[in-house]
Amino acid sequence: MTKGSRLRLVLRDVASGCAFASMAVSGQLPLWTLGLYGVALVAALAGKRLFARRAKLTALLLLGVAAVLAVNVTSGALNLVVAACAFAGLISAHRLLSAPDAATDGQVHLSGLLMVAGGAALSGELVYGLFLVAFSVLSSVSMALGVVEAAVPEGEPVPVRAVLRPLATGVTFAVAGAMAFFILFPRLNWNMTGPRAAPGLGPATTGFSNTVRLGGAGTIKDNPRIVLRATLSPDPGGDALNAYWVGRTYDIFDGLEWTNAGGVRREREPLLTLRPGGDNLIHQRVELLPAYGGRTLIALETPSRLGNAVANGSTGSRRTFLQELAGGEARFLEAGLSYSYEAYSLPPGGSGDTFRRLPSVEQDALLALPEALDPRVSQTAARVLNGEREPLAAAQKLAAWLQREHAYTLELSGEREDPLADFLFERKAGHCEHFATALTLMLRTQGIRARLATGFFGGERVNDGYVLRAGDAHAWTHVLVPERGFVTVDATPPAHRPSQGSRLLQRLLGLYEALESRWRNSVVDYSFRDQVDVARALVRPPKGSESTERSRLPPPRAWGAALLAGMVVYAAWRLVTRLVGRPRPHEATRFVDLVEAVLLPARLFRAEGETLEDLDARLAREGHPLAPALAPATRRYLEARFGGRPLRQGEAEQLIRALQRAVTAHVRLEAQRARAAAAEPRARAS
Amino acid sequence: MERISAELGRAVQGKEAQARLVTTCLVSGGHLLLEDVPGVGKTTLAEALARACGLSFARVQFTADLMPADILGAQIFHAQTATFQFRPGPLFRQLVLADELNRAPPRTQSALLEAMAQGQVSLDGSTHALPSPFTVVATQNPVDFSGTYPLPDSQLDRFMLRLSLGHPAPDVEAKLLATRGRAPPLDAVQTVSSPEEVDMLRTLASELRLDGTVADYVVRLARATREHGDIERGASTRAVLALGAAARTQALWEARDFVTPGDVRAVLVPCWAHRVLLRSAVQGVAARDEAAHLLEELTRKVPAPR
Numbered sequence: 004m005t006k007g008s009r010l011r012l013v014l015r016d017v018a019s020g021c022a023f024a025s026m027a028v029s030g031q032l033p034l035w036t037l038g039l040y041g042v043a044l045v046a047a048l049a050g051k052r053l054f055a056r057r058a059k060l061t062a063l064l065l066l067g068v069a070a071v072l073a074v075n076v077t078s079g080a081l082n083l084v085v086a087a088c089a090f091a092g093l094i095s096a097h098r099l100l101s102a103p104d105a106a107t108d109g110q111v112h113l114s115g116l117l118m119v120a121g122g123a124a125l126s127g128e129l130v131y132g133l134f135l136v137a138f139s140v141l142s143s144v145s146m147a148l149g150v151v152e153a154a155v156p157e158g159e160p161v162p163v164r165a166v167l168r169p170l171a172t173g174v175t176f177a178v179a180g181a182m183a184f185f186i187l188f189p190r191l192n193w194n195m196t197g198p199r200a201a202p203g204l205g206p207a208t209t210g211f212s213n214t215v216r217l218g219g220a221g222t223i224k225d226n227p228r229i230v231l232r233a234t235l236s237p238d239p240g241g242d243a244l245n246a247y248w249v250g251r252t253y254d255i256f257d258g259l260e261w262t263n264a265g266g267v268r269r270e271r272e273p274l275l276t277l278r279p280g281g282d283n284l285i286h287q288r289v290e291l292l293p294a295y296g297g298r299t300l301i302a303l304e305t306p307s308r309l310g311n312a313v314a315n316g317s318t319g320s321r322r323t324f325l326q327e328l329a330g331g332e333a334r335f336l337e338a339g340l341s342y343s344y345e346a347y348s349l350p351p352g353g354s355g356d357t358f359r360r361l362p363s364v365e366q367d368a369l370l371a372l373p374e375a376l377d378p379r380v381s382q383t384a385a386r387v388l389n390g391e392r393e394p395l396a397a398a399q400k401l402a403a404w405l406q407r408e409h410a411y412t413l414e415l416s417g418e419r420e421d422p423l424a425d426f427l428f429e430r431k432a433g434h435c436e437h438f439a440t441a442l443t444l445m446l447r448t449q450g451i452r453a454r455l456a457t458g459f460f461g462g463e464r465v466n467d468g469y470v471l472r473a474g475d476a477h478a479w480t481h482v483l484v485p486e487r488g489f490v491t492v493d494a495t496p497p498a499h500r501p502s503q504g505s506r507l508l509q510r511l512l513g514l515y516e517a518l519e520s521r522w523r524n525s526v527v528d529y530s531f532r533d534q535v536d537v538a539r540a541l542v543r544p545p546k547g548s549e550s551t552e553r554s555r556l557p558p559p560r561a562w563g564a565a566l567l568a569g570m571v572v573y574a575a576w577r578l579v580t581r582l583v584g585r586p587r588p589h590e591a592t593r594f595v596d597l598v599e600a601v602l603l604p605a606r607l608f609r610a611e612g613e614t615l616e617d618l619d620a621r622l623a624r625e626g627h628p629l630a631p632a633l634a635p636a637t638r639r640y641l642e643a644r645f646g647g648r649p650l651r652q653g654e655a656e657q658l659i660r661a662l663q664r665a666v667t668a669h670v671r672l673e674a675q676r677a678r679a680a681a682a683e684p685r686a687r688a689s
Numbered sequence: 690m691e692r693i694s695a696e697l698g699r700a701v702q703g704k705e706a707q708a709r710l711v712t713t714c715l716v717s718g719g720h721l722l723l724e725d726v727p728g729v730g731k732t733t734l735a736e737a738l739a740r741a742c743g744l745s746f747a748r749v750q751f752t753a754d755l756m757p758a759d760i761l762g763a764q765i766f767h768a769q770t771a772t773f774q775f776r777p778g779p780l781f782r783q784l785v786l787a788d789e790l791n792r793a794p795p796r797t798q799s800a801l802l803e804a805m806a807q808g809q810v811s812l813d814g815s816t817h818a819l820p821s822p823f824t825v826v827a828t829q830n831p832v833d834f835s836g837t838y839p840l841p842d843s844q845l846d847r848f849m850l851r852l853s854l855g856h857p858a859p860d861v862e863a864k865l866l867a868t869r870g871r872a873p874p875l876d877a878v879q880t881v882s883s884p885e886e887v888d889m890l891r892t893l894a895s896e897l898r899l900d901g902t903v904a905d906y907v908v909r910l911a912r913a914t915r916e917h918g919d920i921e922r923g924a925s926t927r928a929v930l931a932l933g934a935a936a937r938t939q940a941l942w943e944a945r946d947f948v949t950p951g952d953v954r955a956v957l958v959p960c961w962a963h964r965v966l967l968r969s970a971v972q973g974v975a976a977r978d979e980a981a982h983l984l985e986e987l988t989r990k991v992p993a994p995r
Contacts, residue, residue, distance in 0.1 A: 589995075595995055612988060612990070612992075612993075614951065614993045614995065616949055616950065617951060617954075620951065641945070641947070644900070644949075645949050646898060646945070647900070
């Protein structure tokens, strides 16, 4: 082995080692795979290619390793991704120990790439980045040496020393340039060029309208898309929050629809104080995701202060003002794809809202009943309450009755004239809006002030925060209790308050939304501002260790994802352009294809670069028996293709049939002749 | 055309393919370059062509001391009228045989080539139109280069087709030996056409349909020669035009009123082999052979329209 190829192999092996190390730094790989790979690497570096003789037989070892990993994965002892990474490493180890030829080199480099990708999935720390760079440099140089070696004629020395220096310089420049380009090149946001449609899984499905209309199916309850993410402080802990997140309330019901008596209360407020606060406020940092689709702010019941609102639009993020509407609704003044804001809420039970703060129109509305209210509603309420006058107790009694006597359903077809009476007395089944409306109105018939509240119910723990899904949308009742204010009473059966979607779908959706948000944050939205931040961080080193963790740089996983996506897009683009660019075959060209297919049984093929015209000429020259039959077809083809005289309707079929007949006859004749030729010697012998 | 070709075949026996190409060149309105060793019938072929078509014929033997005036003509002073009068040179014929063109000095060569390109002669400020049809058949000996001025490549480009006759087949040669003694070969050639008919054929050929895809094929072939690694200089635009014209006449041979890719390929080598400049240092016949070989390879590589 020459010096050059030994150097190339050492570089290759060390590059593979770097790639393996990029996975190993995550500390997740099983110890025995580390050991196996280490032994293989040391042996390979020492030039002992143990598997050179029996590559196929030793590949069976890999099967054994795969089986062990599979058992580990199925038993739950090993993560699937980790197992895949470990297997990639062991494939590489096997290849390191095989006979070094061009194919093996390629496989080692390829498995190195796999390992680097695996490392991105497992860790993605700074150490990983270092190993990634080392791998790319070493394997580039090794590959380049391979190219040089292949170009040098057999037996001549490889000019290693001469090429190594320019190679190293080139690779260094390439790596540095690639990093600098991504980090420093002034870039526009990808979505700057035009307004984007609602991102992700199609348009948003929730959102707050100005009214709540009874009737119709509650399809939204099984929608698992995440609409809101919030981090709370103090953090209540626990997997399910089961809290009410209010958006707005309604006070006037006309028999079909809930509306509000009041109008806009305050315009353009940077900070909205809804209710007097207290010492034990719950702070929320809320993010409304694009799937939300509305402009109404959501906060834990009962919100007391909202502010620090930022709308994230297609052109970037900016602060936005808030607007207070009737029903305690707060809205963003500007539309965005997603929003973030901060909210302070009073802890449950102690609502600081006072009735007297409401305008008189709204005070009156809390007892208003629709004109055409079914008299049975009032009668039933009186019967159930049985003299109970205390508002909260009365509400709880009614809610218990509703839950007992009525079923929860999302399948409500058809528009009803009086949906409330239909729910209470006919169908005896409905969803949250029906339950809440029934409770509110029954209370009002008994002279107790109440209103409808809408928002979300639930809160599912994800990392250090909680998420709400579109299916968590909910409606409930606020009962006015003297001296306490509005108190929440929920008439909907507890099991049906949160989202009704399937768990699996929720998991998948959660995964997708997480990926999408990561993608947007790290690649799509990696913008000029982030670059400025990077530059600033370089000039002024961060003060505490906390700020170093919050790096603005996208994680290596995102880099890998961007690269992969780029490659996929490029491949798709190539495919599409090739398909689009492919000229539509001329009619005569299809005819010629038919002719050639017909000629196949007679074993007549076009030679390389030969056209039908040439074939026809050749057959005529050779005096082939099929030449006269082929001539008219060829003639017509040429006329149709180049002479501007297209084939008439049915003419192609006619010509093909004639040719087909001639070919069949010819083939039969040939077969007869062959049989005769075979029979002849036998006859002679006998 | 068949008739003309048949008459040519009578004069130069066993060379039907070349006779066809010579006729093609005449009908396409191009000039012909015959390259071959002496004594294979180049001159006979040219004379036979003139006779078969009834064209006025002149033969100019190019020598090292041949001056432009010798072929173009000169102003002669008439003593009686005391005026200069133009006396046309041998070029003012419908078919001119420029024998051993490469022996004449470049000045004379270029005078001839200019006349070929323009179809007219400029002399002392007056322009004299050449007769129509006007065709030059030039011959060149590709082996014996001593004392010659080889034609520059740019001049070669002006010849539409280049042919070499090659030695006749043994049986033809034997027959020649037996019959030649009795009658000169040109006596057998009869006039079967007329200059008017040649003109008519030219018009006919130029009106043949050349489909866009075939034109594209020609262009792609040209580009392939320009991009080929072994070719220093590929086919020029003039070469593309010449190939189109020759292919049209070729289609006429096949009694078609449109051109097929096959027609293009049939005339590709005689039309382009002398126009491409190879990178390798080979000269003369070998260069032509190699160019022909490369062009044939290109016809296999460049896909014909289907």
